[in-house]
Amino acid sequence: MNVTATAVFVxxxxxxxxxGFLSARWKKGDLGHLHEWGLGGRRFGGWITWFxxxxxxxxxxxxxxxxALVFGAGALGFFALxxxxxxxxxxxxxxxxxxxxAKKRDYVTASDFIAGRYGxxxxxxxxxxxxxxxxxxxxALQLVGLQVVIGGLGFPTGQxxxxxxxxxxxxVILAAFTYTSGLRAPASIAVxxxxxxxxxxIALIVxxxxxxxxxxxxxxxxxxxxxxLPPVQDGNTGTMSxxxxxxxxxxxxxxxxxxxxxxxxxxxxPNTLRRNWVFLPAYSxxxxxxxxxxxxxxxxxxxxxxxxxxxxxxxxxxxAMPGLLLHFFPxxxxxxxxxxxxxxALVPAAIMSIAAANLFTRNVYKAYLDPGCSAxxxxxxxxxxxxxxxxGALMFIVFLPLTYAIQLQLLGGILILQTFPAIVSGIxxxxxxxxxxxxxxxxxxxxxxxxxSLNGFKTSGYALHLAGWVLPGYIGIYALVLNGxxxxxxxxxxxxxxxGNRHDATLAADYVG
Numbered sequence: 001m002n003v004t005a006t007a008v009f010v011x012x013x014x015x016x017x018x019x020g021f022l023s024a025r026w027k028k029g030d031l032g033h034l035h036e037w038g039l040g041g042r043r044f045g046g047w048i049t050w051f052x053x054x055x056x057x058x059x060x061x062x063x064x065x066x067x068a069l070v071f072g073a074g075a076l077g078f079f080a081l082x083x084x085x086x087x088x089x090x091x092x093x094x095x096x097x098x099x100x101x102a103k104k105r106d107y108v109t110a111s112d113f114i115a116g117r118y119g120x121x122x123x124x125x126x127x128x129x130x131x132x133x134x135x136x137x138x139x140a141l142q143l144v145g146l147q148v149v150i151g152g153l154g155f156p157t158g159q160x161x162x163x164x165x166x167x168x169x170x171x172v173i174l175a176a177f178t179y180t181s182g183l184r185a186p187a188s189i190a191v192x193x194x195x196x197x198x199x200x201x202i203a204l205i206v207x208x209x210x211x212x213x214x215x216x217x218x219x220x221x222x223x224x225x226x227x228x229l230p231p232v233q234d235g236n237t238g239t240m241s242x243x244x245x246x247x248x249x250x251x252x253x254x255x256x257x258x259x260x261x262x263x264x265x266x267x268x269x270p271n272t273l274r275r276n277w278v279f280l281p282a283y284s285x286x287x288x289x290x291x292x293x294x295x296x297x298x299x300x301x302x303x304x305x306x307x308x309x310x311x312x313x314x315x316x317x318x319x320a321m322p323g324l325l326l327h328f329f330p331x332x333x334x335x336x337x338x339x340x341x342x343x344x345a346l347v348p349a350a351i352m353s354i355a356a357a358n359l360f361t362r363n364v365y366k367a368y369l370d371p372g373c374s375a376x377x378x379x380x381x382x383x384x385x386x387x388x389x390x391x392g393a394l395m396f397i398v399f400l401p402l403t404y405a406i407q408l409q410l411l412g413g414i415l416i417l418q419t420f421p422a423i424v425s426g427i428x429x430x431x432x433x434x435x436x437x438x439x440x441x442x443x444x445x446x447x448x449x450x451x452x453s454l455n456g457f458k459t460s461g462y463a464l465h466l467a468g469w470v471l472p473g474y475i476g477i478y479a480l481v482l483n484g485x486x487x488x489x490x491x492x493x494x495x496x497x498x499x500g501n502r503h504d505a506t507l508a509a510d511y512v513g
Contacts, residue, residue, distance in 0.1 A: 008335025070294025444483030
């Protein structure tokens with residue numbers, strides 16, 4: 001047990017716990033209404049929105065998984081950098097328009113918008129269920145990041161119920177302050193989380209290379225195959241096309257996740273969002289530094305050190321960043337760094353559970369089970385649903401091997417991408433027919449799951465053979481193309497036979513503001 005690091009870790013954890021409960025009194029509103037509990041009253045200004053969206057999109061698993069991928073696979077792991085650059089122009093053009101219509105029509109979720117835009121409860125339900133299913137393993141992987149650093153402190157995680165006690169305690173705390181304070185809790189904690197992350201990453205990227213003789217020595221110690229993607233050969237694009245399609249597909253998927261939509265709809269206005277997306281690439285700069293830590297860990301040889309080898313045996317490459325902290329820094333700073341990762345797990349996990357709860361309450365419970373429920377009942381159901389979602393995510397970690405949770409997450413992006421045609425096209429046009437979009441969603445989803453199952457859900461790539469070329473690419477992108485083609489052809493056929501439905505509860509004026 002690393003006593004000093006654990007003490008610092010606990011102090012910081014207590015701090016954010018207190019902050020989470022106190023957040024219920026911040027920006028006072030009636031938390032008996034869903035838009036107050038689940039969207040913070042749509043009153044978050046520029047600074048808070050910046051921290052909230054950043055804390056939402058750059059999660060604990062980012063700090064653990066990105067260095068791990070670079071540590072294990074080399075240059076391919078840097079796909080995370082261009083995709084976070086690509087995503088900001090996309091959201092700059094698309095999501096402020098969604099905010100405007102959601103505000104005017106009192107929509108709390110993207111599925112609320114779909115129900116109004118297309119007049120199709122079935123399509124809205126499909127989008128809602130897709131979002132909930134894709135979110136569950138995502139929350140589980142935040143808890144994986146938490147589990148890794150708890151293990152680094154000396155707790156025997158994954159070795160029986162006793163080893164999972166710290167994780168269970170953290171989970172209960174997360175559940176409690178989310179239930180009490182709603183979205184206000186992760187919004188306020190995100191400020192502390194980001195400050196700790198910036199301090200930790202800057203310290204790692206400055207101190208460790210200095211002690212290793214500089215970046216020149218680090219890169220010289222890396223094998224060539226770790227530094228470059230293999231070249232295209234004999235009509236096979238190999239990891240080149242995987243890299244590009246994974247970056248582009250991840251960018252499209254990121255803005256469609258329910259937690260991203262929730263953070264966006266909680267902003268004060270569309271201009272608040274636009275200003276934020278001008279400055280949010282600062283996180284991409286930090287992400288580049290985080291990715292470099294995978295190279296630093298590989299070159300340092302920490303995986304072979306006697307005191308760290310057991311951790312790498314249990315957690316694999318995921319221990320790359322925690323291993324650097326343990327080897328190169330004093331115990332008190334290890335506590336700070338591990339707390340940054342742990343708090344970086346709780347913030348997005350809280351937002352994700354709230355987002356999934358909003359979807360269930362608005363688009364399943366209220367739409368099908370109790371259409372006449374009061375505002376207070378609606379919020380009460382959302383609070384309970386957020387607890388159930390967290391509990392489901394916790395079950396992934398406690399009862400399933402870690403690899404299963406990671407494999408399930410590979411499906412998350414594939415699933416959520418199939419909501420793109422309905423949501424994004426709906427923001428700009430009512431050309432598609434709801435029945436055609438539902439058919440495209442079903443075909444894209446079925447093909448994506450089938451393609452992922454071919455390799456036992458171990459990777460997210462599929463080798464497409466086209467005109468003599470072999471194009472390995474991200475399954476989610478291929479499924480999305482198929483989805484869009486089916487929806488387009490089906491719309492034309494439905495109109496040709498006179499079965500089209502032009503119902504639209506929104507007006508052109510609803511999108512201007």
